[in-house]
Amino acid sequence: MDPSYNSTHRALLQAFFAHTTLPTAHLPALLSSIHTAADPDRPTLPADITQPDIDASIASVNAAIAPFDYEIRCVHHQSSMSRADSEATYVIVNCTSDPSTQLATRFNADEVKFVRRVLDLMFDKMNFEGREVCAVRPSEALRVAKVRDSVGGTQIETLNGEGVGGGVASSLKLDQAERVLEELKQEGWLELSEAGFLSLSVRALAELGRWLVEVYNDPEAEEDEWQRIKTCEGCKQIVTIVSFHCERREQQQTTPCYDTG
Ligand SMILES: [Zn+2]
Known part of the structure:
Protein backbone atom coordinates (compact mmCIF):
# COMPACT_ATOMS: atom_id res chain seq x y z
CA MET A 1 0.00 0.00 0.00
CA PRO A 99 -25.48 -5.26 -16.62
CA SER A 100 -26.12 -8.38 -14.52
CA THR A 101 -23.56 -7.54 -11.83
CA GLN A 102 -24.50 -3.85 -11.85
CA LEU A 103 -28.23 -4.32 -11.59
CA ALA A 104 -28.56 -7.57 -9.63
CA THR A 105 -28.75 -5.80 -6.28
CA ARG A 106 -31.73 -3.64 -7.30
CA PHE A 107 -33.64 -5.72 -9.82
CA ASN A 108 -34.77 -9.33 -9.96
CA ALA A 109 -33.53 -11.75 -12.62
CA ASP A 110 -36.47 -11.14 -15.00
CA GLU A 111 -36.05 -7.37 -14.69
CA VAL A 112 -32.32 -7.64 -15.47
CA LYS A 113 -33.18 -9.71 -18.57
CA PHE A 114 -35.61 -6.98 -19.65
CA VAL A 115 -32.83 -4.37 -19.31
CA ARG A 116 -30.60 -6.63 -21.39
CA ARG A 117 -33.29 -6.79 -24.11
CA VAL A 118 -33.56 -2.98 -24.06
CA LEU A 119 -29.76 -2.75 -24.52
CA ASP A 120 -29.95 -5.21 -27.43
CA LEU A 121 -32.63 -3.05 -28.99
CA MET A 122 -30.54 0.09 -28.48
CA PHE A 123 -27.19 -1.24 -29.66
CA ASP A 124 -28.03 -4.08 -32.01
CA LYS A 125 -31.50 -4.21 -33.54
CA MET A 126 -32.00 -0.46 -33.94
CA ASN A 127 -28.37 0.47 -34.49
CA PHE A 128 -27.13 -0.35 -37.97
CA GLU A 129 -25.17 1.28 -40.74
CA GLY A 130 -27.12 4.33 -41.89
CA ARG A 131 -29.23 4.52 -38.71
CA GLU A 132 -26.75 4.96 -35.89
CA VAL A 133 -28.79 6.26 -33.02
CA CYS A 134 -28.13 3.98 -30.01
CA ALA A 135 -31.31 5.28 -28.38
CA VAL A 136 -34.88 4.03 -28.14
CA ARG A 137 -38.23 5.57 -27.39
CA PRO A 138 -39.75 4.41 -24.05
CA SER A 139 -42.65 2.87 -26.02
CA GLU A 140 -40.17 0.79 -28.06
CA ALA A 141 -38.38 -0.31 -24.88
CA LEU A 142 -41.68 -1.36 -23.29
CA ARG A 143 -42.44 -3.52 -26.30
CA VAL A 144 -39.64 -5.90 -25.27
CA ALA A 145 -41.05 -6.21 -21.74
CA LYS A 146 -42.87 -9.30 -22.91
CA VAL A 147 -40.97 -12.22 -24.37
CA ARG A 148 -43.29 -14.19 -26.61
CA ASP A 149 -42.80 -17.92 -26.73
CA SER A 150 -41.87 -19.52 -30.02
CA VAL A 151 -45.48 -20.67 -30.58
CA GLY A 152 -47.07 -17.30 -29.93
CA GLY A 153 -44.74 -15.22 -32.05
CA THR A 154 -41.18 -14.09 -32.47
CA GLN A 155 -38.81 -15.17 -29.77
CA ILE A 156 -36.70 -12.22 -28.70
CA GLU A 157 -33.19 -13.44 -28.03
CA THR A 158 -30.30 -11.47 -26.67
CA LEU A 159 -27.37 -11.24 -29.03
CA ASN A 160 -25.47 -14.15 -27.52
CA GLY A 161 -28.62 -16.02 -26.57
CA GLU A 162 -27.81 -15.55 -22.90
CA GLY A 163 -30.48 -16.09 -20.34
CA VAL A 164 -33.69 -15.43 -22.26
CA GLY A 165 -34.46 -19.08 -22.95
CA GLY A 166 -37.24 -19.05 -20.38
CA GLY A 167 -39.62 -17.56 -22.98
CA VAL A 168 -42.73 -16.15 -21.32
CA ALA A 169 -41.20 -16.90 -17.92
CA SER A 170 -39.00 -13.81 -18.17
CA SER A 171 -41.72 -11.46 -19.43
CA LEU A 172 -42.54 -8.44 -17.33
CA LYS A 173 -45.91 -6.84 -16.84
CA LEU A 174 -46.14 -3.40 -18.42
CA ASP A 175 -46.22 -1.53 -15.11
CA GLN A 176 -43.21 -3.49 -13.84
CA ALA A 177 -41.22 -2.65 -17.00
CA GLU A 178 -42.24 1.02 -16.67
CA ARG A 179 -41.01 1.02 -13.08
CA VAL A 180 -37.65 -0.49 -14.14
CA LEU A 181 -37.15 2.23 -16.78
CA GLU A 182 -38.14 4.93 -14.28
CA GLU A 183 -35.66 3.62 -11.67
CA LEU A 184 -32.90 3.44 -14.27
CA LYS A 185 -33.55 7.11 -15.07
CA GLN A 186 -33.65 8.12 -11.40
CA GLU A 187 -30.44 6.28 -10.61
CA GLY A 188 -28.65 7.95 -13.50
CA TRP A 189 -28.30 4.98 -15.85
CA LEU A 190 -30.66 6.20 -18.55
CA GLU A 191 -31.27 9.69 -19.86
CA LEU A 192 -34.41 10.85 -21.63
CA SER A 193 -33.66 13.39 -24.37
CA GLU A 194 -35.90 16.31 -25.23
CA ALA A 195 -36.78 14.47 -28.42
CA GLY A 196 -38.11 11.61 -26.27
CA PHE A 197 -35.33 9.04 -26.68
CA LEU A 198 -33.78 6.96 -23.92
CA SER A 199 -30.01 6.56 -24.08
CA LEU A 200 -27.23 5.49 -21.73
CA SER A 201 -25.97 8.19 -19.37
CA VAL A 202 -22.36 9.26 -18.97
CA ARG A 203 -22.22 7.01 -15.90
CA ALA A 204 -23.63 3.96 -17.70
CA LEU A 205 -21.24 4.45 -20.62
CA ALA A 206 -18.31 4.66 -18.18
CA GLU A 207 -19.48 1.56 -16.29
CA LEU A 208 -20.47 -0.57 -19.24
CA GLY A 209 -18.16 0.70 -21.97
CA ARG A 210 -15.87 -2.29 -22.04
CA TRP A 211 -18.78 -4.73 -21.86
CA LEU A 212 -20.63 -2.95 -24.70
CA VAL A 213 -17.58 -3.29 -26.96
CA GLU A 214 -17.17 -6.98 -26.06
CA VAL A 215 -20.80 -7.86 -26.65
CA TYR A 216 -21.80 -5.71 -29.63
CA ASN A 217 -18.60 -5.30 -31.65
CA ASP A 218 -17.00 -7.84 -33.93
CA PRO A 219 -13.47 -8.55 -32.63
CA GLU A 220 -12.50 -9.88 -36.06
CA ALA A 221 -13.51 -6.71 -37.93
CA GLU A 222 -10.95 -4.72 -39.90
CA GLU A 223 -9.87 -1.40 -38.42
CA ASP A 224 -12.03 0.77 -40.73
CA GLU A 225 -15.03 -1.58 -40.75
CA TRP A 226 -18.39 -0.45 -39.37
CA GLN A 227 -18.86 -1.35 -35.70
CA ARG A 228 -21.86 -0.94 -33.42
CA ILE A 229 -19.96 0.66 -30.54
CA LYS A 230 -17.71 3.54 -31.54
CA THR A 231 -14.88 5.31 -29.76
CA CYS A 232 -14.09 8.98 -30.37
CA GLU A 233 -10.70 9.32 -32.01
CA GLY A 234 -10.11 12.58 -30.15
CA CYS A 235 -10.95 11.76 -26.53
CA LYS A 236 -11.18 7.94 -26.65
CA GLN A 237 -14.60 7.95 -24.99
CA ILE A 238 -17.42 5.78 -26.28
CA VAL A 239 -19.75 7.83 -28.47
CA THR A 240 -23.32 6.94 -29.27
CA ILE A 241 -24.13 10.26 -30.98
CA VAL A 242 -22.39 9.68 -34.28
CA SER A 243 -22.69 13.06 -35.92
CA PHE A 244 -21.40 14.93 -32.86
CA HIS A 245 -17.72 15.73 -32.44
CA CYS A 246 -16.03 16.92 -29.24
CA GLU A 247 -13.40 19.67 -29.33
CA ARG A 248 -10.48 17.22 -29.49
CA ARG A 249 -11.93 15.48 -32.53
CA GLU A 250 -12.67 18.84 -34.16
CA GLN A 251 -9.07 19.90 -33.60
CA GLN A 252 -7.82 16.70 -35.20
CA GLN A 253 -10.02 17.18 -38.23
CA THR A 254 -8.93 20.73 -38.83
CA THR A 255 -5.25 19.97 -38.33
CA PRO A 256 -3.71 20.25 -41.81
CA CYS A 257 -1.74 17.25 -42.99
CA TYR A 258 1.98 17.91 -43.27
CA ASP A 259 3.69 17.33 -46.52
CA THR A 260 6.92 15.84 -45.24
CA GLY A 261 8.28 15.29 -48.76
ZN1 LIG B 1 -14.27 13.00 -28.26
Missing part, protein backbone atom coordinates in the same frame (compact mmCIF):
# COMPACT_ATOMS: atom_id res chain seq x y z
CA ASP A 2 1.19 3.49 -0.94
CA PRO A 3 2.49 5.03 2.34
CA SER A 4 0.95 8.39 1.39
CA TYR A 5 -2.54 6.80 1.27
CA ASN A 6 -4.25 8.17 4.37
CA SER A 7 -7.58 9.02 5.95
CA THR A 8 -8.20 11.85 3.45
CA HIS A 9 -8.00 9.37 0.56
CA ARG A 10 -10.29 6.97 2.39
CA ALA A 11 -12.80 9.80 2.94
CA LEU A 12 -12.65 10.69 -0.78
CA LEU A 13 -13.26 7.05 -1.70
CA GLN A 14 -16.24 6.91 0.65
CA ALA A 15 -17.67 10.02 -1.01
CA PHE A 16 -17.38 8.28 -4.39
CA PHE A 17 -19.06 5.13 -3.11
CA ALA A 18 -21.87 7.28 -1.70
CA HIS A 19 -22.41 9.42 -4.83
CA THR A 20 -20.93 7.31 -7.69
CA THR A 21 -20.46 10.43 -9.83
CA LEU A 22 -18.97 13.76 -8.78
CA PRO A 23 -18.49 16.74 -11.10
CA THR A 24 -15.09 18.46 -10.99
CA ALA A 25 -16.82 21.59 -9.70
CA HIS A 26 -17.79 19.76 -6.48
CA LEU A 27 -14.32 18.42 -5.71
CA PRO A 28 -12.60 21.55 -4.31
CA ALA A 29 -15.30 21.95 -1.63
CA LEU A 30 -15.27 18.22 -0.88
CA LEU A 31 -11.47 17.94 -0.66
CA SER A 32 -11.13 21.11 1.39
CA SER A 33 -13.64 19.85 3.96
CA ILE A 34 -11.87 16.47 4.08
CA HIS A 35 -8.46 18.15 4.61
CA THR A 36 -9.90 20.52 7.20
CA ALA A 37 -11.48 17.63 9.11
CA ALA A 38 -8.10 15.84 9.08
CA ASP A 39 -6.23 18.94 10.29
CA PRO A 40 -8.67 21.40 11.95
CA ASP A 41 -5.85 23.65 13.14
CA ARG A 42 -4.97 24.51 9.54
CA PRO A 43 -8.27 24.90 7.64
CA THR A 44 -8.12 24.34 3.89
CA LEU A 45 -10.30 26.50 1.66
CA PRO A 46 -11.90 25.29 -1.59
CA ALA A 47 -9.79 27.91 -3.39
CA ASP A 48 -6.64 26.19 -2.06
CA ILE A 49 -7.49 23.01 -4.01
CA THR A 50 -6.00 23.01 -7.52
CA GLN A 51 -6.53 20.60 -10.41
CA PRO A 52 -3.12 18.96 -9.73
CA ASP A 53 -4.31 18.37 -6.12
CA ILE A 54 -7.46 16.69 -7.47
CA ASP A 55 -5.43 14.61 -9.94
CA ALA A 56 -2.99 13.52 -7.21
CA SER A 57 -5.77 12.54 -4.78
CA ILE A 58 -7.65 10.56 -7.46
CA ALA A 59 -4.41 8.85 -8.54
CA SER A 60 -3.68 7.73 -4.96
CA VAL A 61 -7.20 6.38 -4.52
CA ASN A 62 -6.99 4.62 -7.89
CA ALA A 63 -3.72 2.94 -6.94
CA ALA A 64 -5.39 1.62 -3.78
CA ILE A 65 -8.59 0.35 -5.43
CA ALA A 66 -7.09 -1.10 -8.64
CA PRO A 67 -6.48 -4.56 -7.07
CA PHE A 68 -10.25 -4.71 -6.42
CA ASP A 69 -11.06 -3.88 -10.06
CA TYR A 70 -12.39 -0.42 -9.23
CA GLU A 71 -11.30 2.81 -10.87
CA ILE A 72 -12.31 6.48 -10.66
CA ARG A 73 -12.51 7.70 -14.26
CA CYS A 74 -12.60 11.24 -15.54
CA VAL A 75 -15.29 11.44 -18.23
CA HIS A 76 -17.26 14.06 -20.15
CA HIS A 77 -20.84 14.02 -21.28
CA GLN A 78 -20.60 13.07 -24.92
CA SER A 79 -22.90 15.88 -26.04
CA SER A 80 -20.61 18.50 -24.46
CA MET A 81 -17.99 19.95 -26.82
CA SER A 82 -15.57 20.59 -23.96
CA ARG A 83 -13.03 18.06 -22.74
CA ALA A 84 -11.60 20.48 -20.15
CA ASP A 85 -10.87 19.15 -16.63
CA SER A 86 -13.20 21.80 -15.20
CA GLU A 87 -16.13 20.33 -17.17
CA ALA A 88 -15.39 16.70 -16.31
CA THR A 89 -17.35 14.27 -14.18
CA TYR A 90 -15.56 11.67 -12.09
CA VAL A 91 -17.25 8.26 -11.94
CA ILE A 92 -16.22 5.33 -9.81
CA VAL A 93 -16.60 2.19 -11.92
CA ASN A 94 -16.24 -1.50 -11.40
CA CYS A 95 -13.90 -2.41 -14.26
CA THR A 96 -15.45 -5.86 -14.69
CA SER A 97 -18.97 -4.44 -14.93
CA ASP A 98 -21.75 -5.99 -16.92
Whole structure:
Protein backbone atom coordinates (compact mmCIF):
# COMPACT_ATOMS: atom_id res chain seq x y z
CA MET A 1 0.00 0.00 0.00
CA ASP A 2 1.19 3.49 -0.94
CA PRO A 3 2.49 5.03 2.34
CA SER A 4 0.95 8.39 1.39
CA TYR A 5 -2.54 6.80 1.27
CA ASN A 6 -4.25 8.17 4.37
CA SER A 7 -7.58 9.02 5.95
CA THR A 8 -8.20 11.85 3.45
CA HIS A 9 -8.00 9.37 0.56
CA ARG A 10 -10.29 6.97 2.39
CA ALA A 11 -12.80 9.80 2.94
CA LEU A 12 -12.65 10.69 -0.78
CA LEU A 13 -13.26 7.05 -1.70
CA GLN A 14 -16.24 6.91 0.65
CA ALA A 15 -17.67 10.02 -1.01
CA PHE A 16 -17.38 8.28 -4.39
CA PHE A 17 -19.06 5.13 -3.11
CA ALA A 18 -21.87 7.28 -1.70
CA HIS A 19 -22.41 9.42 -4.83
CA THR A 20 -20.93 7.31 -7.69
CA THR A 21 -20.46 10.43 -9.83
CA LEU A 22 -18.97 13.76 -8.78
CA PRO A 23 -18.49 16.74 -11.10
CA THR A 24 -15.09 18.46 -10.99
CA ALA A 25 -16.82 21.59 -9.70
CA HIS A 26 -17.79 19.76 -6.48
CA LEU A 27 -14.32 18.42 -5.71
CA PRO A 28 -12.60 21.55 -4.31
CA ALA A 29 -15.30 21.95 -1.63
CA LEU A 30 -15.27 18.22 -0.88
CA LEU A 31 -11.47 17.94 -0.66
CA SER A 32 -11.13 21.11 1.39
CA SER A 33 -13.64 19.85 3.96
CA ILE A 34 -11.87 16.47 4.08
CA HIS A 35 -8.46 18.15 4.61
CA THR A 36 -9.90 20.52 7.20
CA ALA A 37 -11.48 17.63 9.11
CA ALA A 38 -8.10 15.84 9.08
CA ASP A 39 -6.23 18.94 10.29
CA PRO A 40 -8.67 21.40 11.95
CA ASP A 41 -5.85 23.65 13.14
CA ARG A 42 -4.97 24.51 9.54
CA PRO A 43 -8.27 24.90 7.64
CA THR A 44 -8.12 24.34 3.89
CA LEU A 45 -10.30 26.50 1.66
CA PRO A 46 -11.90 25.29 -1.59
CA ALA A 47 -9.79 27.91 -3.39
CA ASP A 48 -6.64 26.19 -2.06
CA ILE A 49 -7.49 23.01 -4.01
CA THR A 50 -6.00 23.01 -7.52
CA GLN A 51 -6.53 20.60 -10.41
CA PRO A 52 -3.12 18.96 -9.73
CA ASP A 53 -4.31 18.37 -6.12
CA ILE A 54 -7.46 16.69 -7.47
CA ASP A 55 -5.43 14.61 -9.94
CA ALA A 56 -2.99 13.52 -7.21
CA SER A 57 -5.77 12.54 -4.78
CA ILE A 58 -7.65 10.56 -7.46
CA ALA A 59 -4.41 8.85 -8.54
CA SER A 60 -3.68 7.73 -4.96
CA VAL A 61 -7.20 6.38 -4.52
CA ASN A 62 -6.99 4.62 -7.89
CA ALA A 63 -3.72 2.94 -6.94
CA ALA A 64 -5.39 1.62 -3.78
CA ILE A 65 -8.59 0.35 -5.43
CA ALA A 66 -7.09 -1.10 -8.64
CA PRO A 67 -6.48 -4.56 -7.07
CA PHE A 68 -10.25 -4.71 -6.42
CA ASP A 69 -11.06 -3.88 -10.06
CA TYR A 70 -12.39 -0.42 -9.23
CA GLU A 71 -11.30 2.81 -10.87
CA ILE A 72 -12.31 6.48 -10.66
CA ARG A 73 -12.51 7.70 -14.26
CA CYS A 74 -12.60 11.24 -15.54
CA VAL A 75 -15.29 11.44 -18.23
CA HIS A 76 -17.26 14.06 -20.15
CA HIS A 77 -20.84 14.02 -21.28
CA GLN A 78 -20.60 13.07 -24.92
CA SER A 79 -22.90 15.88 -26.04
CA SER A 80 -20.61 18.50 -24.46
CA MET A 81 -17.99 19.95 -26.82
CA SER A 82 -15.57 20.59 -23.96
CA ARG A 83 -13.03 18.06 -22.74
CA ALA A 84 -11.60 20.48 -20.15
CA ASP A 85 -10.87 19.15 -16.63
CA SER A 86 -13.20 21.80 -15.20
CA GLU A 87 -16.13 20.33 -17.17
CA ALA A 88 -15.39 16.70 -16.31
CA THR A 89 -17.35 14.27 -14.18
CA TYR A 90 -15.56 11.67 -12.09
CA VAL A 91 -17.25 8.26 -11.94
CA ILE A 92 -16.22 5.33 -9.81
CA VAL A 93 -16.60 2.19 -11.92
CA ASN A 94 -16.24 -1.50 -11.40
CA CYS A 95 -13.90 -2.41 -14.26
CA THR A 96 -15.45 -5.86 -14.69
CA SER A 97 -18.97 -4.44 -14.93
CA ASP A 98 -21.75 -5.99 -16.92
CA PRO A 99 -25.48 -5.26 -16.62
CA SER A 100 -26.12 -8.38 -14.52
CA THR A 101 -23.56 -7.54 -11.83
CA GLN A 102 -24.50 -3.85 -11.85
CA LEU A 103 -28.23 -4.32 -11.59
CA ALA A 104 -28.56 -7.57 -9.63
CA THR A 105 -28.75 -5.80 -6.28
CA ARG A 106 -31.73 -3.64 -7.30
CA PHE A 107 -33.64 -5.72 -9.82
CA ASN A 108 -34.77 -9.33 -9.96
CA ALA A 109 -33.53 -11.75 -12.62
CA ASP A 110 -36.47 -11.14 -15.00
CA GLU A 111 -36.05 -7.37 -14.69
CA VAL A 112 -32.32 -7.64 -15.47
CA LYS A 113 -33.18 -9.71 -18.57
CA PHE A 114 -35.61 -6.98 -19.65
CA VAL A 115 -32.83 -4.37 -19.31
CA ARG A 116 -30.60 -6.63 -21.39
CA ARG A 117 -33.29 -6.79 -24.11
CA VAL A 118 -33.56 -2.98 -24.06
CA LEU A 119 -29.76 -2.75 -24.52
CA ASP A 120 -29.95 -5.21 -27.43
CA LEU A 121 -32.63 -3.05 -28.99
CA MET A 122 -30.54 0.09 -28.48
CA PHE A 123 -27.19 -1.24 -29.66
CA ASP A 124 -28.03 -4.08 -32.01
CA LYS A 125 -31.50 -4.21 -33.54
CA MET A 126 -32.00 -0.46 -33.94
CA ASN A 127 -28.37 0.47 -34.49
CA PHE A 128 -27.13 -0.35 -37.97
CA GLU A 129 -25.17 1.28 -40.74
CA GLY A 130 -27.12 4.33 -41.89
CA ARG A 131 -29.23 4.52 -38.71
CA GLU A 132 -26.75 4.96 -35.89
CA VAL A 133 -28.79 6.26 -33.02
CA CYS A 134 -28.13 3.98 -30.01
CA ALA A 135 -31.31 5.28 -28.38
CA VAL A 136 -34.88 4.03 -28.14
CA ARG A 137 -38.23 5.57 -27.39
CA PRO A 138 -39.75 4.41 -24.05
CA SER A 139 -42.65 2.87 -26.02
CA GLU A 140 -40.17 0.79 -28.06
CA ALA A 141 -38.38 -0.31 -24.88
CA LEU A 142 -41.68 -1.36 -23.29
CA ARG A 143 -42.44 -3.52 -26.30
CA VAL A 144 -39.64 -5.90 -25.27
CA ALA A 145 -41.05 -6.21 -21.74
CA LYS A 146 -42.87 -9.30 -22.91
CA VAL A 147 -40.97 -12.22 -24.37
CA ARG A 148 -43.29 -14.19 -26.61
CA ASP A 149 -42.80 -17.92 -26.73
CA SER A 150 -41.87 -19.52 -30.02
CA VAL A 151 -45.48 -20.67 -30.58
CA GLY A 152 -47.07 -17.30 -29.93
CA GLY A 153 -44.74 -15.22 -32.05
CA THR A 154 -41.18 -14.09 -32.47
CA GLN A 155 -38.81 -15.17 -29.77
CA ILE A 156 -36.70 -12.22 -28.70
CA GLU A 157 -33.19 -13.44 -28.03
CA THR A 158 -30.30 -11.47 -26.67
CA LEU A 159 -27.37 -11.24 -29.03
CA ASN A 160 -25.47 -14.15 -27.52
CA GLY A 161 -28.62 -16.02 -26.57
CA GLU A 162 -27.81 -15.55 -22.90
CA GLY A 163 -30.48 -16.09 -20.34
CA VAL A 164 -33.69 -15.43 -22.26
CA GLY A 165 -34.46 -19.08 -22.95
CA GLY A 166 -37.24 -19.05 -20.38
CA GLY A 167 -39.62 -17.56 -22.98
CA VAL A 168 -42.73 -16.15 -21.32
CA ALA A 169 -41.20 -16.90 -17.92
CA SER A 170 -39.00 -13.81 -18.17
CA SER A 171 -41.72 -11.46 -19.43
CA LEU A 172 -42.54 -8.44 -17.33
CA LYS A 173 -45.91 -6.84 -16.84
CA LEU A 174 -46.14 -3.40 -18.42
CA ASP A 175 -46.22 -1.53 -15.11
CA GLN A 176 -43.21 -3.49 -13.84
CA ALA A 177 -41.22 -2.65 -17.00
CA GLU A 178 -42.24 1.02 -16.67
CA ARG A 179 -41.01 1.02 -13.08
CA VAL A 180 -37.65 -0.49 -14.14
CA LEU A 181 -37.15 2.23 -16.78
CA GLU A 182 -38.14 4.93 -14.28
CA GLU A 183 -35.66 3.62 -11.67
CA LEU A 184 -32.90 3.44 -14.27
CA LYS A 185 -33.55 7.11 -15.07
CA GLN A 186 -33.65 8.12 -11.40
CA GLU A 187 -30.44 6.28 -10.61
CA GLY A 188 -28.65 7.95 -13.50
CA TRP A 189 -28.30 4.98 -15.85
CA LEU A 190 -30.66 6.20 -18.55
CA GLU A 191 -31.27 9.69 -19.86
CA LEU A 192 -34.41 10.85 -21.63
CA SER A 193 -33.66 13.39 -24.37
CA GLU A 194 -35.90 16.31 -25.23
CA ALA A 195 -36.78 14.47 -28.42
CA GLY A 196 -38.11 11.61 -26.27
CA PHE A 197 -35.33 9.04 -26.68
CA LEU A 198 -33.78 6.96 -23.92
CA SER A 199 -30.01 6.56 -24.08
CA LEU A 200 -27.23 5.49 -21.73
CA SER A 201 -25.97 8.19 -19.37
CA VAL A 202 -22.36 9.26 -18.97
CA ARG A 203 -22.22 7.01 -15.90
CA ALA A 204 -23.63 3.96 -17.70
CA LEU A 205 -21.24 4.45 -20.62
CA ALA A 206 -18.31 4.66 -18.18
CA GLU A 207 -19.48 1.56 -16.29
CA LEU A 208 -20.47 -0.57 -19.24
CA GLY A 209 -18.16 0.70 -21.97
CA ARG A 210 -15.87 -2.29 -22.04
CA TRP A 211 -18.78 -4.73 -21.86
CA LEU A 212 -20.63 -2.95 -24.70
CA VAL A 213 -17.58 -3.29 -26.96
CA GLU A 214 -17.17 -6.98 -26.06
CA VAL A 215 -20.80 -7.86 -26.65
CA TYR A 216 -21.80 -5.71 -29.63
CA ASN A 217 -18.60 -5.30 -31.65
CA ASP A 218 -17.00 -7.84 -33.93
CA PRO A 219 -13.47 -8.55 -32.63
CA GLU A 220 -12.50 -9.88 -36.06
CA ALA A 221 -13.51 -6.71 -37.93
CA GLU A 222 -10.95 -4.72 -39.90
CA GLU A 223 -9.87 -1.40 -38.42
CA ASP A 224 -12.03 0.77 -40.73
CA GLU A 225 -15.03 -1.58 -40.75
CA TRP A 226 -18.39 -0.45 -39.37
CA GLN A 227 -18.86 -1.35 -35.70
CA ARG A 228 -21.86 -0.94 -33.42
CA ILE A 229 -19.96 0.66 -30.54
CA LYS A 230 -17.71 3.54 -31.54
CA THR A 231 -14.88 5.31 -29.76
CA CYS A 232 -14.09 8.98 -30.37
CA GLU A 233 -10.70 9.32 -32.01
CA GLY A 234 -10.11 12.58 -30.15
CA CYS A 235 -10.95 11.76 -26.53
CA LYS A 236 -11.18 7.94 -26.65
CA GLN A 237 -14.60 7.95 -24.99
CA ILE A 238 -17.42 5.78 -26.28
CA VAL A 239 -19.75 7.83 -28.47
CA THR A 240 -23.32 6.94 -29.27
CA ILE A 241 -24.13 10.26 -30.98
CA VAL A 242 -22.39 9.68 -34.28
CA SER A 243 -22.69 13.06 -35.92
CA PHE A 244 -21.40 14.93 -32.86
CA HIS A 245 -17.72 15.73 -32.44
CA CYS A 246 -16.03 16.92 -29.24
CA GLU A 247 -13.40 19.67 -29.33
CA ARG A 248 -10.48 17.22 -29.49
CA ARG A 249 -11.93 15.48 -32.53
CA GLU A 250 -12.67 18.84 -34.16
CA GLN A 251 -9.07 19.90 -33.60
CA GLN A 252 -7.82 16.70 -35.20
CA GLN A 253 -10.02 17.18 -38.23
CA THR A 254 -8.93 20.73 -38.83
CA THR A 255 -5.25 19.97 -38.33
CA PRO A 256 -3.71 20.25 -41.81
CA CYS A 257 -1.74 17.25 -42.99
CA TYR A 258 1.98 17.91 -43.27
CA ASP A 259 3.69 17.33 -46.52
CA THR A 260 6.92 15.84 -45.24
CA GLY A 261 8.28 15.29 -48.76
ZN1 LIG B 1 -14.27 13.00 -28.26
